[in-house]
Amino acid sequence: MRLSQFHLHTVKETPAEAEIVSHKLMLKAGMLRKLAAGLYTWSPLGLRVLRKVEAIVREEMDRAGAIELLMPTVQPRELWEETGRWEKFGNQLLKITDRKEADYCYAPTAEEVVTDFARSELASYKQLPLNFYQIQTKFRDEIRPRFGVMRSREFLMKDAYSFDLDDDGMRRSYEAMHAAYVRIFTRLGLRFRAVQADSGAIGGDASQEFHVLADSGEDAIAFSTGSDYAANIETAQAALPGPRPSPGEAMRKLDTPTQKTCEDVAALLGIDLQRTVKSIAVIGADADGKEQFVLALVRGDHDANEIKLAKVEGLANYRMATEAEILAHLGSEPGFLGPVIADGAAAQGARAPKPPIRVVADREVAAMADFVVGANEAGFHLAGVNWGRDLSEPDSVADLRSVVEGDRAADGGELRIVRGIEVGHVFQLGDKYAQAMGCTVLDEHGKPRVLKMGCYGIGISRIVAAAIEQNFDANGILWPDAMAPWRVAVCVINPKRDETVAAAAKALYRELVDAGIETVLDDRGLRPGQMFADIELIGIPHRVVVSDRGLAAGTFEYRARSAEGPENLDREALFARLR
Amino acid sequence: MRLSQFHLHTVKETPAEAEIVSHKLMLKAGMLRKLAAGLYTWSPLGLRVLRKVEAIVREEMDRAGAIELLMPTVQPRELWEETGRWEKFGNQLLKITDRKEADYCYAPTAEEVVTDFARSELASYKQLPLNFYQIQTKFRDEIRPRFGVMRSREFLMKDAYSFDLDDDGMRRSYEAMHAAYVRIFTRLGLRFRAVQADSGAIGGDASQEFHVLADSGEDAIAFSTGSDYAANIETAQAALPGPRPSPGEAMRKLDTPTQKTCEDVAALLGIDLQRTVKSIAVIGADADGKEQFVLALVRGDHDANEIKLAKVEGLANYRMATEAEILAHLGSEPGFLGPVIADGAAAQGARAPKPPIRVVADREVAAMADFVVGANEAGFHLAGVNWGRDLSEPDSVADLRSVVEGDRAADGGELRIVRGIEVGHVFQLGDKYAQAMGCTVLDEHGKPRVLKMGCYGIGISRIVAAAIEQNFDANGILWPDAMAPWRVAVCVINPKRDETVAAAAKALYRELVDAGIETVLDDRGLRPGQMFADIELIGIPHRVVVSDRGLAAGTFEYRARSAEGPENLDREALFARLR
Incomplete structure (x- = not known):
């Protein structure tokens, strides 16, 4: 062309x-x-x-x-x-x-x-x-x-x-x-990942999304370094945590006058954020459909995942608890909540009489010992808390959190998180449509x-x-060869002023096309700067410049779109590069 | 495939x-x-x-x-x-x-x-x-x-x-x-014609339709044997008639008691239908938009063309005249109408006082002498009528009739009429859209x-x-090679019973494909009759049958879709035929 x-x-x-x-x-x-x-x-x-x-x-x-x-x-x-x-x-x-x-x-x-x-x-x-x-x-x-x-x-x-x-x-x-x-x-x-998807809504048996990886992608994707495992962040799972260690500390009440977040508490105490536990108060439904106060626990450095939370029994349509509901059930304001329910002034943690709340712990939290939680009393947290000793075992244990970069994967690898753009989807539909339409x-x-x-x-x-x-820089698009409008652009310097150059460029263009290399000849006669800017903007992977100087030296100026700078190649080297 | x-x-x-x-x-x-x-x-x-x-x-x-x-x-x-x-x-x-x-x-x-x-x-x-x-x-x-x-x-x-x-x-x-x-x-x-079309409604300057010729086509097309001239029957024109001959007969009134059509009159008089003139009474509009009675004349063997008639000034929205209107203007009933307007009993044909009617003659009629028309009196026609002598020259002369097979074309050739299916259209639009949308x-x-x-x-x-x-027979479609789903079908006799035949067919198929010949292998294992019927129905242009008998003789049975019967060809002859 x-x-x-x-x-x-x-x-x-x-x-x-x-x-x-x-x-x-x-x-x-x-x-x-x-x-x-x-x-x-x-x-x-x-x-x-x-x-x-x-x-x-x-x-x-x-x-x-x-x-x-x-x-x-x-x-x-x-x-x-x-x-x-x-x-x-x-x-x-x-x-x-x-x-x-x-x-x-x-x-x-x-x-x-x-x-x-x-x-x-x-x-x-x-x-x-x-x-x-x-x-x-x-x-x-x-x-x-x-x-x-x-x-x-x-x-x-x-x-x-x-x-x-x-x-x-x-x-x-x-x-x-x-x-x-x-x-x-x-x-x-393209750099891409096939990602396990949540097929719930479509009703099929299995489903995967294909994502083109790009920092600007709408979706976050977790993948493992240990296998092909990749999943949408909503559904990705880390490896099961190891066994729960034995208690090593006594439970103690600590002064945390203004520390309402795990980060603040960990900073005050000078401990790892991973030793704290976040308590999230939500309202779900019990087996009879009656409202139920639920305390969901995730580790201080983790984020609760709404989709996973909603998969826990009774939480399909959960909502956040109001401050009034929290006060009524835990006797405290937000910022100091925890699963250790004090029975009046007794700090032994035995939940008796048990208030009508349900504790749902993330798998990681259920495997912790000597952890830090809110004391259900403004200005105080509890440290050295242990399951079974300071509070009952959780009512349910589930995967409640979003995975994070560096998590151990089930396959032994590490999880990495990237962003992606969904460009393909494969579904097993089963008989959903065939049954409804009598396709036998x-x-x-x-x-x-x-x-x-x-x-x-x-x-x-x-x-x-x-x-x-996925492929751009400050000057424009960087097409992969297979998607480029043309693989090669032959740019002519001053085609209208210099007939020799114009003829040489046309001959080179013809040769490239005859060799099966998809080429465009930029014979518009624009100034070089304008011409190069266009060719870079539209992302042609390979640029060849034909000029009087080059012809005199027996070379063409070649530059890959993504390369630092141009190089001068003779005809043979140029064809070798473009083939 | x-x-x-x-x-x-x-x-x-x-x-x-x-x-x-x-x-x-x-x-x-x-x-x-x-x-x-x-x-x-x-x-x-x-x-x-x-x-x-x-x-x-x-x-x-x-x-x-x-x-x-x-x-x-x-x-x-x-x-x-x-x-x-x-x-x-x-x-x-x-x-x-x-x-x-x-x-x-x-x-x-x-x-x-x-x-x-x-x-x-x-x-x-x-x-x-x-x-x-x-x-x-x-x-x-x-x-x-x-x-x-x-x-x-x-x-x-x-x-x-x-x-x-x-x-x-x-x-x-x-x-x-x-x-x-x-x-x-x-x-x-495909057999096709580019045809001049009526571009009036689109408003452009020129327009042609491309028609695939087929007896079942919706459109009738006239084309000339003398040049590329072809036109939709609505717009096709024959050559201008020659000069009008001098009068050779005196006008005379003839008894035609039940002869209401030109055909009947010509038969009764034993004359050529081409010597009669048909009078069609319609209502158009005069320059002021007032209704005007118009008598349109075409030769007895011709048909008036509605589209051409509507192009005559004042007839854009014409309608047929009612019997009452005809009686009022011509004093006669349909079947005996004509342009010679009798003034009372005088049969001299001078139109005085001229009644408010307009005579529009087809170009052919205007060039006739000694013709036959209705006498505006039930049961009578006039013969030997001549323009300028028996009646005034027509008010307008125009091309009013559809061309017929055998008409002389303007280029000297003869017009032929075929039927076609419009599959393409080219228009010169001028500035119709660009003007309306400000495209400058x-x-x-x-x-x-x-x-x-x-x-x-x-x-x-x-x-x-x-x-x-355009291309079918009793057994199915006859694709031109360029349109066929595949050019060649290799049919295998008993592929499931005879492995040698199946293998030979597959090898031939592979060879043909490798030679760049688009081929389908019918390896479905149907009975030969059923298989051949399918291949004929779907119109594959070339059929090759691989059978044990053929293999033994070193030949393949080849048949072109449109051929009378098959022939046995060796490999070389087969490839020569298919290349």
Whole structure:
């Protein structure tokens, strides 16, 4: 491609509407233009990148044995009623009424339509396994579309749906897709992690998210140095703590007049924060559904994790306790709370008569000895506290906390925490949709069997933005080779003034193209500074400058986008570098 | 591709819903599945064909210098208001309201959005010429969707829009697209015609339709044997008639008691139908907008053409005259009407006092002498009538009639009439959209200039159906090589019973694929009859059968889809044939 024949439209100003770096750079590079809230036109430059991603996704889906089809974007209400999702999907579902007053939606996903296709086309187990996919425009009517194509309303998505006779088959299909996704993101040249996800809401049996790692990512991900283990921070677990040590200290009451946080108490006492315990007062429900006062305990250096807390029995819909409730149950104000319930003035800690509170301890807390907690008395904490001696064993022990960098993982490695952008998701759906829609085939005994499905999404448009979040510098985008609009830019210095240089550049460009190296010739005749700024901004990985000086010396100036500076290479060395 | 790994789902019964052959065959071959009225899922087989067409269109658009981008399918009302099309487009425009009660439509075309893109991105004449295109899903809310993807509501379309500084540039862009379209349809292997179209309603300066020729086509097309001239039957013109001969007969009144049509009169008199003239009484408007009685005359063997009639001054909104109006103006009942207005009993034909009627003659009629018309008296006609002698010259002369097979064309050739399916359309739009939306650039003098646009559509989905309408037989589809899902099918006889045959077939398949010949291996293990029926139905152009008998003889059975019968070829001859 000759850039003079293309439409490149970079802009100098950083657009005010853009909040994140990928959105800013996509607008500055002229990859996108906003049409309306959450709706973007992909310019010729942007589309080149989008199509690169699309092509790699398609190749790897085909290689994995998935079969491409194409479903309509506009789908009838009736099918969505069959699974109850017409209502359940909520306001993200863009509903449409046609001229005959029939109801449709703009598909945000296609489980219903593909299941309808399958139940019509499949009759026998002999046709299985099958995995149908499409690369098709989707629409989600986001309440607050933002971040450009990172969270737009209309977007390009690859969605695949596997059909198997039984759970084993479903798992094999799922593993094949997982492997395909690993190949896709590897080929795209992105740093990524496959992450265990909470599949509760979708109702499937297993689910993983694929995240492109980037400091700006919305999601925190914990991964282990000891294995492939990686999980969303909401669900990541550290290794079980070791056995609880024996008590070594006597319990004693300490003056902590203004120390209301574990940090302040540890600083005052000159002890490790890890020896303190945080008490969080919440209101849950008992077995009869009656409100129950619960004290949740996590180590002083840990944070309670709301999602894990809500998984504890009785806490599904918990709320924080009010100050009045705390006073009524513990006789103290917040800042000095603890699980050692004084019976009047007796400081022995025996909980008698036991007040109606429940103690839920994090696994780490349950394994502590000689710890520090609030004394349930303003201005005082207790040190040297021990389970079973100074207070009863906790009513429940559970994983209540978010993991932190450096935690021991179950596999013996250490947990590290990174941030990521979700770009793919694989689900085992089981029979959720097939059952609701009556998608069956006859098995080898002639008996109808409800199919087991998986579904597998990749946000093609989103990958483009995520790749930028991972790969940029002060001058612009740093595309991985596989995603770049062109791999190589040949820049001509003064093509209009110097015909020899222009001809040499054109010849080099032609040679590179003939050698199968995707190249763009910047023959626009801009000043060098302006030209280089454009080529850096739009992220071309390899730049070759053709100038009269270089030609005289028999060299080309080569620079990798991420390199410190340029080097002068002769023709042979240049081709060796670019091949 | 191995068919056992694919999803092919042919059906035996002809689906009741299908009215035309392409719809029937696409359903029988399992290329499509209906989701709802005018909404179809493209099965894996169907999609392969769709993608072939898409790829050729894309290659030729790129070759012609057009630049691909991608606009949203959902477009905001505001832009459509700027051109007035939010209202004017009518009920085919699918209107959508989002969760915030903002109005959008599902784009049926994208003039507004691309013009908005251009007015934002283009500032200088130096950026021109430009031609942006996209291959994107469109939606038209047809009142009566039918014929499968021939007239579906959601469909895949290539739409391109050129931007030029002046009319000359626009015409060059238009010619480039015209040439690209010719290459596209030629490469697709279709018999087609570029046809002059009536561009009145779009308001542009010139317009041509591309039609795939097929007996079942909705449109009649006239083309000349003498040049490239082809036009929709509504607008096609024959050559101007020769000069009017001198009168040779005296006017005489003839008894035609029951002969109310030209055919009957000609038969009674034993004369050529071409010597009679048909009089059609309509009501138009005069210069002041007042109703005016008009007698339109066409030759007895010709049909008046409504579109041409409506182009005559004063007839834009014409209607047929009532019997009462005819009686009032001509004193006769229909069946015996004519332009010779008798003044009382005098048969001299002088129109005095001239009644308030206007005579509009087709060009052919104006060039006739000694013709036969109704006498405006029940049971009588006049023969030997001549202009200027028996009646005044016509008030207007115009082309009023539809051309017929065998008409002389302006280029000296003969006109032939064929039927076609419109699959592409090119328009010169002029400044229609650019003016309404303020799309300007600065010219070389620094003055703002409104851009001149062209727009160019191709119905990708429709081409697939149109190709079938043109290429089928009793056994199924006959794809041109370029559109076939696969060029070659290797059919294995008894692959499960005979391992040698299965292995030989697989080896041949591999060899063909390695030679760059797109091949499918039918290893499903069906009975030969069933297998051959499938391969014929889905239209694979070349079939190779591998059997034990053939292997023993060192030959493969080869058959072109359109050939009378098979032939046995050795390996070398087979490859020569398929290359």
